[in-house]
Amino acid sequence: xxxxxxxxxxxxxxxxxxxxxxxxxxxxxxxxxxxxxxxxxxxxxxxxxxxxxxxxxxxxxxxxxxxxxxxxxxxxxxxxxxxxxxxxxxxxxxxxxxxxxxxxxxxxxxxxxxxxxxxxxxxxxxxxxxxxxxxxxxxxxxxxxxxxxxxxxxxxxxxxxxxxxxxxxxxxxxxxxxxxxxxxxxxxxxxxxxxxxxxxxxxxxxxxxxxxxxxxxxxxxxxxxxxxxxxxxxxxxxxxxxxxxxxxxxxxxx
Amino acid sequence: xxxxxxxxxxxxxxxxxxxxxxxxxxxxxxxxxx
Numbered sequence: 001x002x003x004x005x006x007x008x009x010x011x012x013x014x015x016x017x018x019x020x021x022x023x024x025x026x027x028x029x030x031x032x033x034x035x036x037x038x039x040x041x042x043x044x045x046x047x048x049x050x051x052x053x054x055x056x057x058x059x060x061x062x063x064x065x066x067x068x069x070x071x072x073x074x075x076x077x078x079x080x081x082x083x084x085x086x087x088x089x090x091x092x093x094x095x096x097x098x099x100x101x102x103x104x105x106x107x108x109x110x111x112x113x114x115x116x117x118x119x120x121x122x123x124x125x126x127x128x129x130x131x132x133x134x135x136x137x138x139x140x141x142x143x144x145x146x147x148x149x150x151x152x153x154x155x156x157x158x159x160x161x162x163x164x165x166x167x168x169x170x171x172x173x174x175x176x177x178x179x180x181x182x183x184x185x186x187x188x189x190x191x192x193x194x195x196x197x198x199x200x201x202x203x204x205x206x207x208x209x210x211x212x213x214x215x216x217x218x219x220x221x222x223x224x225x226x227x228x229x230x231x232x233x234x235x236x237x238x239x240x241x242x243x244x245x246x247x248x249x250x251x252x253x254x
Numbered sequence: 255x256x257x258x259x260x261x262x263x264x265x266x267x268x269x270x271x272x273x274x275x276x277x278x279x280x281x282x283x284x285x286x287x288x
Contacts, residue, residue, distance in 0.1 A: 014265075018272045025276025026283065033284045060288040087257035088265025155257040 013082050020078035024095070027072030032102045034065045039110040043124070087156040094151075097135040104131030155234065220252035 037058040038045055045057035080092050104127075111124030141147045227248065231241040 014268055018268050021269060021272035022276040022279065025273050026280040029277055029280030030284060033280065037288060058288055064284070064287060086265060088262040089269050091269065153262055156261070 010086070013086060017079060017082035017086065020075045020082055021091075023075035024072050024079060027068040027075060028098060028102065030064055030068035031072070031099075032106060034061045034068070035103060035106050036110075037061050039106065039124075040115055042115070043110075085156060087154060089152050090150065090154055093138065093141070093147075097139055100131045100135030104128050104135055107131055220248065223248055223252075 038061060041055050041058060045055045045061075046053045047057040047062045076092065076095055083090055083092075107124050107128030109128075111121045111126075111128050114121045114124070142151070224245065227236070227241065227244055230236050231238075236244065
């Protein structure tokens with residue numbers, strides 16, 4: 001592909017990314033604003049149908065909410081496709097926290113200070129806390145430098161889904177989950193260190209030390225894969241990669 | 255493939271302008287439609 005066509009393709013991807021991200025933000029904000037409009041009239045409403053309606057929905061909210069949800073999802077898919085291969089931020093991972101934290105904020109805002117003189121509304125506060133927890137939990141992955149790098153400062157990659165998958169997998173597998181205290185793998189030992197072929201075997205939480213089946217060859221393959229990923233990312237020069245690979249193979253052959 | 259800091263900052267600019275424009279468009283649209 002000549003340079004002119006490459007520049008055009010990159011420009012088109014950037015434009016599509018801008019439009020899709022802006023559209024997603026529009027939809028997210030519309031959902032949040034619609035929710036506030038419903039909470040303003042007491043938290044529940046209805047419109048249309050043959051029944052007598054106690055509380056009419058604010059004008060437009062009845063269709064804005066479902067349309068915004070589906071268009072927002074489509075915009076998110078478009079954002080991911082447009083961003084493949086481009087450098088810089090990949091904020092797809094923040095979509096879930098953005099949705100749940102914005103809605104959680106609405107619940108808490110109206111829960112502690114509902115319209116009228118009703119005092120605190122415990123039901124809304126409980127919903128707010130649940131939504132905030134659901135929004136915050138995925139953000140723990142940002143404790144990983146590799147995940148932060150991928151999400152906020154990534155390099156241009158070949159525009160293939162496989163590459164994007166590999167980057168995400170590398171970020172996830174290189175993360176030391178012990179930092180969160182969720183996975184206890186302190187007791188796991190490398191089979192090569194212990195001399196016991198069965199050591200370190202067990203469930204998937206020990207995979208980073210012992211491999212899927214706990215065998216030394218799986219461990220070696222894992223380490224070689226991680227090394228290759230680092231080289232591909234540019235963290236290792238060709239010489240460093242070759243030296244480290246030779247060292248690994250030497251250790252693995254013992 | 256390594257990318258320059260300028261390219262990454264440019265993409266950050268694209269993201270920030272899209273988010274700001276999206277918020278303004280949403281508020282304006284919501285007030286218009288409701």
